[in-house]
Amino acid sequence: MPGIMKYVNRIHRSMGIVYNNRLREYGINHCQHPYILLICRYPGITQEELARSVCVNKSNVTRQLASLEGEGYLTRRPDEGDKRLLRVYPTKKMEALLPHVQEVMGNWNSLLLEGFSEEEQNKLLSMLEVITDRATKAAHSTLRSNERPSGEKGGEIL
Amino acid sequence: MPGIMKYVNRIHRSMGIVYNNRLREYGINHCQHPYILLICRYPGITQEELARSVCVNKSNVTRQLASLEGEGYLTRRPDEGDKRLLRVYPTKKMEALLPHVQEVMGNWNSLLLEGFSEEEQNKLLSMLEVITDRATKAAHSTLRSNERPSGEKGGEIL
DNA sequence: TAAGTAAAGTTGCGGTTGCAACTGTTTTGG
DNA sequence: CCAAAACAGTTGCAACCGCAACTTTACTTA
Numbered sequence: 264m265p266g267i268m269k270y271v272n273r274i275h276r277s278m279g280i281v282y283n284n285r286l287r288e289y290g291i292n293h294c295q296h297p298y299i300l301l302i303c304r305y306p307g308i309t310q311e312e313l314a315r316s317v318c319v320n321k322s323n324v325t326r327q328l329a330s331l332e333g334e335g336y337l338t339r340r341p342d343e344g345d346k347r348l349l350r351v352y353p354t355k356k357m358e359a360l361l362p363h364v365q366e367v368m369g370n371w372n373s374l375l376l377e378g379f380s381e382e383e384q385n386k387l388l389s390m391l392e393v394i395t396d397r398a399t400k401a402a403h404s405t406l407r408s409n410e411r412p413s414g415e416k417g418g419e420i421l
Numbered sequence: 422m423p424g425i426m427k428y429v430n431r432i433h434r435s436m437g438i439v440y441n442n443r444l445r446e447y448g449i450n451h452c453q454h455p456y457i458l459l460i461c462r463y464p465g466i467t468q469e470e471l472a473r474s475v476c477v478n479k480s481n482v483t484r485q486l487a488s489l490e491g492e493g494y495l496t497r498r499p500d501e502g503d504k505r506l507l508r509v510y511p512t513k514k515m516e517a518l519l520p521h522v523q524e525v526m527g528n529w530n531s532l533l534l535e536g537f538s539e540e541e542q543n544k545l546l547s548m549l550e551v552i553t554d555r556a557t558k559a560a561h562s563t564l565r566s567n568e569r570p571s572g573e574k575g576g577e578i579l
Numbered sequence: 580t581a582a583g584t585a586a587a588g589t590t591g592c593g594g595t596t597g598c599a600a601c602t603g604t605t606t607t608g609g
Numbered sequence: 610c611c612a613a614a615a616c617a618g619t620t621g622c623a624a625c626c627g628c629a630a631c632t633t634t635a636c637t638t639a
Contacts, residue, residue, distance in 0.1 A: 270549035273476040275433040277560035391428035402435035
């Protein structure tokens with residue numbers, strides 16, 4: 264009955280405003296910071312893996328990465344074996360950017376969690392992990408329920 | 422040093438997907454549900470109060486309310502004394518909608534918090550409240566730092 | 580092996596958001 | 610008393626998002 268979404272929504276929006284201000288000088292925006300972390304940690308990651316990791320529609324990965332590539336932060340090369348895959352690699356420019364992004368994130372997290380005991384923080388994190396898992400599963404399941412049952416798709420009309 | 426934003430962002434996006442699906446039949450979208458709650462609870466609330474309560478830019482209040490008004494869910498009347506203010510009132514159509522919105526929210530919260538003890542839920546809520554307060558203050562402060570310094574700005578009605 | 584299906588990625592579309600500039604009203608201060 | 614600042618609300622703009630339709634490549638299966 265309590266309603267955690269009021270808080271979740273506000274935290275999300277506030278983060279966007281603050282990150283945008285802090286990251287503006289590097290020519291990137293708040294929704295690109297997860298990609299930077301993932302690409303630096305897993306060079307050669309595919310766009311589909313990025314979409315799943317960030318929990319965002321794959322079309323957004325295409326566009327955000329195109330933007331970052333235009334700024335010279337990454338390169339994309341097709342996989343040798345499977346030509347469907349685009350593997351994403353960071354440039355030195357992105358590796359130079361990474362510490363600044365991590366600093367912005369560190370400052371933000373310190374600000375939010377300051378004063379809470381380590382036990383409180385761990386409890387919060389573990390609960391959020393469970394909640395996130397349920398939320399993403401529910402979102403995924405509502406998407407599936409919108410699709411046509413595969414039996415009726417083509418229908419063998421002809 | 423753990424990042425709570427990864428979870429916050431995913432929960433936020435998943436909620437948008439699920440709420441949009443559940444609310445589609447009523448002609449409203451996921452970002453309009455906070456307005457419905459507030460307008461039904463505080464008939465005559467002004468748009469500026471809505472913007473502060475939902476923690477959203479006032480331009481969005483203008484547009485979302487215009488959409489809801491077009492659907493016949495509310496009416497807006499200028500304040501008698503202060504002609505700058507637009508006071509927002511729910512129609513019977515919105516009052517009929519309210520229980521459905523509350524049901525969607527209740528189902529969502531039950532899904533997310535199921536199995537956690539009441540003590541765990543209360544602890545989570547109180548931590549999120551503190552974190553939200555810090556986040557919104559930080560966002561507000563970065564906005565101010567872009568403008569001229571000015572007096573402190575008001576708080577919340579909820 | 581050939582036809583059908585699945586997967587990765589791209590693009591067009593509609594909708595939401597934040598921001599800045601604007602209108603109109605109220606309050607303030609010299 | 611009147612000009613300047615503050616305030617509520619609106620609008621144009623650019624950016625992001627999810628979705629659906631599409632292309633290209635790989636896999637399944639009959």
